[in-house]
Amino acid sequence: MRDLAHIRLSTFYLLPLTFYLLISCQPTPDDGPKNTPKAGSSDASQTTTTLHYFTWSDYVGPELIAAFEKAAGVKVVVDTFSSNEELLAKLQSGAIGYDVVVPSDFMVSIMIKQGLLAELDLTKIPNVSMLAEQLRRLPFDPEHRYSVPYLWGTVGIGYDSAVIPTPPDSWAVLWEPRYKGKISMLNDQREVFGAALRVMGQSLNAKDPMLIEQAKAKLVSQKPLVKTYTSDNYDQLLASGEVVLAHGWGGPVARAMAVRPSIKYVIPKEGSTIWADCLVVLKTSRNKDLAMRFINYLLDREVAARTTNRLLFASSNREAKALVDEKVRANPAVYPPDSALNRLEWIADVGEAIRLYDRAWTELKMR
Amino acid sequence: MRGRRAWLLSASLADLVFLYAPIAVLMLFSFNASRLSATWQGFTFQWYRLLIEDVALLAAVQNSLLVGVISTIIATVLGVSAAVSLERVPFRGQRVVEGALLLPLVIPEVMMGVALMLFFVLIKLPLSLVTVTIGHAAFNLPIVAVIVRARLHKLDPRLEEAARDLGATPWQAFRRVTLPLLMPAVLGGALMAFTISLDDFIVTFFTAGPGSTTLPLKVYSMVKSGVSPVINALSAILVLVSMALIGLSLALQREREGQK
Amino acid sequence: MSPSDPSTTLSDHSPISRRPTWLLLPPLAWLGAFFFVPLLLVLAISFATRGTYGGVEWTFSFANYVTMLDPLYLKIYLRSLALAVATTALCLLLGFPLAYYIARAPARWQGIWLLLVIIPFWTNFLVRTYAWMFILRTEGLMNTLLMGMGLIEHPIEILYSDTAVLIGLVYGYLPFMVLPLYAAVERLDRSVVEAAWDLYAPAWAVFRRVIWPLTKPGVIAGCILVFIPSLGAFITPDLLGGARTMMVGNLIQHEYLVARDWPFGSAISFVLMGLVLLGMLVYLKVERARQGDETVSWAGGDRQ
Numbered sequence: 001m002r003d004l005a006h007i008r009l010s011t012f013y014l015l016p017l018t019f020y021l022l023i024s025c026q027p028t029p030d031d032g033p034k035n036t037p038k039a040g041s042s043d044a045s046q047t048t049t050t051l052h053y054f055t056w057s058d059y060v061g062p063e064l065i066a067a068f069e070k071a072a073g074v075k076v077v078v079d080t081f082s083s084n085e086e087l088l089a090k091l092q093s094g095a096i097g098y099d100v101v102v103p104s105d106f107m108v109s110i111m112i113k114q115g116l117l118a119e120l121d122l123t124k125i126p127n128v129s130m131l132a133e134q135l136r137r138l139p140f141d142p143e144h145r146y147s148v149p150y151l152w153g154t155v156g157i158g159y160d161s162a163v164i165p166t167p168p169d170s171w172a173v174l175w176e177p178r179y180k181g182k183i184s185m186l187n188d189q190r191e192v193f194g195a196a197l198r199v200m201g202q203s204l205n206a207k208d209p210m211l212i213e214q215a216k217a218k219l220v221s222q223k224p225l226v227k228t229y230t231s232d233n234y235d236q237l238l239a240s241g242e243v244v245l246a247h248g249w250g251g252p253v254a255r256a257m258a259v260r261p262s263i264k265y266v267i268p269k270e271g272s273t274i275w276a277d278c279l280v281v282l283k284t285s286r287n288k289d290l291a292m293r294f295i296n297y298l299l300d301r302e303v304a305a306r307t308t309n310r311l312l313f314a315s316s317n318r319e320a321k322a323l324v325d326e327k328v329r330a331n332p333a334v335y336p337p338d339s340a341l342n343r344l345e346w347i348a349d350v351g352e353a354i355r356l357y358d359r360a361w362t363e364l365k366m367r
Numbered sequence: 368m369r370g371r372r373a374w375l376l377s378a379s380l381a382d383l384v385f386l387y388a389p390i391a392v393l394m395l396f397s398f399n400a401s402r403l404s405a406t407w408q409g410f411t412f413q414w415y416r417l418l419i420e421d422v423a424l425l426a427a428v429q430n431s432l433l434v435g436v437i438s439t440i441i442a443t444v445l446g447v448s449a450a451v452s453l454e455r456v457p458f459r460g461q462r463v464v465e466g467a468l469l470l471p472l473v474i475p476e477v478m479m480g481v482a483l484m485l486f487f488v489l490i491k492l493p494l495s496l497v498t499v500t501i502g503h504a505a506f507n508l509p510i511v512a513v514i515v516r517a518r519l520h521k522l523d524p525r526l527e528e529a530a531r532d533l534g535a536t537p538w539q540a541f542r543r544v545t546l547p548l549l550m551p552a553v554l555g556g557a558l559m560a561f562t563i564s565l566d567d568f569i570v571t572f573f574t575a576g577p578g579s580t581t582l583p584l585k586v587y588s589m590v591k592s593g594v595s596p597v598i599n600a601l602s603a604i605l606v607l608v609s610m611a612l613i614g615l616s617l618a619l620q621r622e623r624e625g626q627k
Numbered sequence: 628m629s630p631s632d633p634s635t636t637l638s639d640h641s642p643i644s645r646r647p648t649w650l651l652l653p654p655l656a657w658l659g660a661f662f663f664v665p666l667l668l669v670l671a672i673s674f675a676t677r678g679t680y681g682g683v684e685w686t687f688s689f690a691n692y693v694t695m696l697d698p699l700y701l702k703i704y705l706r707s708l709a710l711a712v713a714t715t716a717l718c719l720l721l722g723f724p725l726a727y728y729i730a731r732a733p734a735r736w737q738g739i740w741l742l743l744v745i746i747p748f749w750t751n752f753l754v755r756t757y758a759w760m761f762i763l764r765t766e767g768l769m770n771t772l773l774m775g776m777g778l779i780e781h782p783i784e785i786l787y788s789d790t791a792v793l794i795g796l797v798y799g800y801l802p803f804m805v806l807p808l809y810a811a812v813e814r815l816d817r818s819v820v821e822a823a824w825d826l827y828a829p830a831w832a833v834f835r836r837v838i839w840p841l842t843k844p845g846v847i848a849g850c851i852l853v854f855i856p857s858l859g860a861f862i863t864p865d866l867l868g869g870a871r872t873m874m875v876g877n878l879i880q881h882e883y884l885v886a887r888d889w890p891f892g893s894a895i896s897f898v899l900m901g902l903v904l905l906g907m908l909v910y911l912k913v914e915r916a917r918q919g920d921e922t923v924s925w926a927g928g929d930r931q
Contacts, residue, residue, distance in 0.1 A: 472851065
């Protein structure tokens with residue numbers, strides 16, 4: 001019995017150990033053995049400065065990071081989060097050590113009010129001068145005292161033009177019974193209510209309880225048509241034909257187009273959301289100058305263009321657009337047509353009215 | 368007798384098919400040319416190539432394994448000692464302790480994550496792999512304890528007493544008599560703990576600090592740009608290497624038995 | 628694997644029953660420091676109120692607990708409860724034969740089987756769930772296969788239904804059932820079962836009278852390990868269920884991470900924890916009354 005136990009024990013310990021060794025022995029490409037970028041190794045931080053970048057995964061290509069490390073003679077450690085609220089929760093609690101983070105527009109305004117952000121010295125971020133026109137004066141930070149937009153985009157409808165021959169131009173298409181079971185909506189209360197409010201001709205930042213209640217009634221009537229509420233895989237659903245209408249951000253719709261060319265994107269005539277993920281420096285950062293240099297680097301024309309090509313989110317640098325691949329540049333899911341720009345609205349913090357949205361959202365789900 | 372075994376075997380094989388169906392699918396997609404795991408677009412090795420180049424991803428895997436192994440060891444040692452001590456002596460307050468041991472199983476993950484994060488910040492312990500490991504050990508300890516206790520239950524205490532009567536120290540008696548009898552449960556519990564730790568997202572997110580990104584943190588944060596098929600490639604390799612190691616250990620075992 | 632170093636702390640004359648008292652200290656200390664103290668923090672938060680930007684305002688109130696009595700939330704509780712019960716039952720049904728088979732396999736195969744059961748779970752949960760979506764969707768693998776074999780005429784719509792959620796939950800928690808069951812069955816004395824068969828007892832009677840009572844602690848441990856996490860699941864209902872309804876797990880997640888209402892989220896969590904503990908307590912009371920034994924514990928069954 002004991003013998004048996006020992007044999008088994010060895011198998012059990014061998015497994016993780018082997019994986020660990022396999023990965024540790026991994027030769028690191030490009031920068032050779034002397035500069036092994038092991039996350040969190042302390043010996044490296046003693047000799048060189050380390051910049052901690054907290055972002056969405058895949059938001060920056062590893063080769064771009066490596067280039068910055070080389071140019072600035074520093075180490076950049078990238079950590080990732082998967083929602084704005086997670087990010088806020090972590091920063092609010094007093095977790096420190098991050099220098100540059102990437103909150104979305106509405107979260108920037110909350111972070112400013114919470115006093116989490118450091119003031120930027122725009123002379124150290126000269127690339128700010130190349131910001132696209134519509135991103136120059138943001139409602140939540142008009143003078144870019146705390147934040148600079150990095151990537152931006154819109155919310156609209158991705159649809160399969162092979163199934164829906166007449167291009168839809170209104171949110172109302174999402175209420176059409178003939179597409180029952182072929183519609184996906186974002187799993188995001190503000191966006192879903194935003195679509196309903198817009199179709200009612202209202203602002204998507206409505207705070208009036210009556211309006212929210214009406215929007216809810218509209219959404220309840222839509223629910224039987226909706227196949228799924230999802231924020232993270234409608235690109236797959238569109239590409240595989242599971243849905244023919246998807247309420248969503250442009251980037252994923254653009255990804256679906258690459259697989260199924262009949263997918264198209266439209267920003268409805270009633271107007272929609274414009275969003276931007278912004279670069280900010282935390283008040284607790286100990287490398288503020290370096291942080292701003294890094295921000296400037298990310299906003300560089302070429303760096304930005306490469307990021308846009310890969311992620312299919314538009315760069316805030318207007319000059320980067322010219323460097324972006326022709327097909328990406330012409331894609332309305334990435335760069336909305338100029339004619340649509342004046343119908344776009346930022347999602348704003350609605351203060352206490354958020355409780356109404358919460359409640360209405362829960363009620364919608366429990367129908 | 369034959370019929371019963373055949374029935375059990377087919378039920379078990381059906382379970383295995385169920386368990387491996389999605390694994391087969393994701394292995395298939397690790398060779399799919401399309402970035403979206405939606406339709407088959409042709410065969411490619413590019414995700415494996417990208418995986419080898421993705422230093423940050425491999426560092427995350429390394430972090431995950433490190434946390435998994437260390438937290439499993441802590442949770443197993445503490446879980447076994449909790450189970451052993453609870454089973455043997457009835458004492459005052461035992462019910463309270465038993466209930467308390469169950470509590471970490473019951474707590475919703477988000478709340479545990481937030482609570483631990485607030486606590487670590489409060490005691491000024493910088494968030495890092497250390498805090499992640501502490502958290503994992505905390506939620507895995509009761510899991511090991513529950514599994515071990517289920518086996519310990521009704522284990523004949525006279526076995527250990529007999530060993531004592533024959534002059535074994537309490538430690539020897541435990542080590543030589545009780546522990547081997549417990550081994551299946553200890554291994555089962557440890558395996559469970561390691562698996563949960565390896566795949567934990569919520570508690571890890573809240574207790575991780577700069578530079579301590581684990582694999583699940585990396586994967587979940589890909590939702591915005593789309594989860595890359597590189598993860599499928601990684602999963603496929605993980606499963607295949609595990610299988611190969613099992614085969615190897617089986618072969619070694621055979622050989623050793625053959626020598627005897 | 629040593630619980631601690633014994634040589635210095637134990638006198639050779641101490642009876643066995645003395646040993647465990649101090650053995651309990653390290654695990655309790657660990658949980659005390661890294662679980663119960665943090666828990667007190669969120670307990671305090673559950674009586675506070677949400678700040679305008681999602682922080683915590685320290686005004687003491689029971690409002691969060693009162694809000695929860697709303698029928699809307701009760702409905703969510705009941706739904707989650709039903710799904711968790713169904714998940715547990717299915718896991719037991721699927722897991723028992725497997726665990727039994729593993730425990731009865733030749734010794735050297737047991738470890739291999741266990742690893743085979745667990746290895747799928749070393750791949751990431753999210754990609755596994757995506758794989759399930761691919762299998763279950765309308766034009767997915769399952770429908771293609773079934774239609775190819777001529778078993779069905781039209782694709783079955785499973786994805787984005789409670790069935791899909793159930794499949795996902797059972798899949799996710801099956802090893803939680805198999806491992807403790809295996810540990811319990813492995814100890815089952817083979818000769819006892821064989822004796823029952825030799826006496827030509829019907830299969831059901833052998834199971835009911837011999838196997839079941841002896842493996843009950845493992846069954847209970849497995850049920851606890853499956854039931855509780857499936858009650859709090861939130862990603863599976865969202866992805867496989869299409870997020871068309873909410874489970875308690877979604878609600879808690881929503882309050883913490885979307886509504887940024889930590890106090891309410893904490894209050895829901897504590898009520899959930901309270902209900903689960905209460906359920907176990909009731910179970911214990913019933914078991915004790917049934918067996919007339921006061922020492923029955925959650926590890927199940929009776930004690931010697």
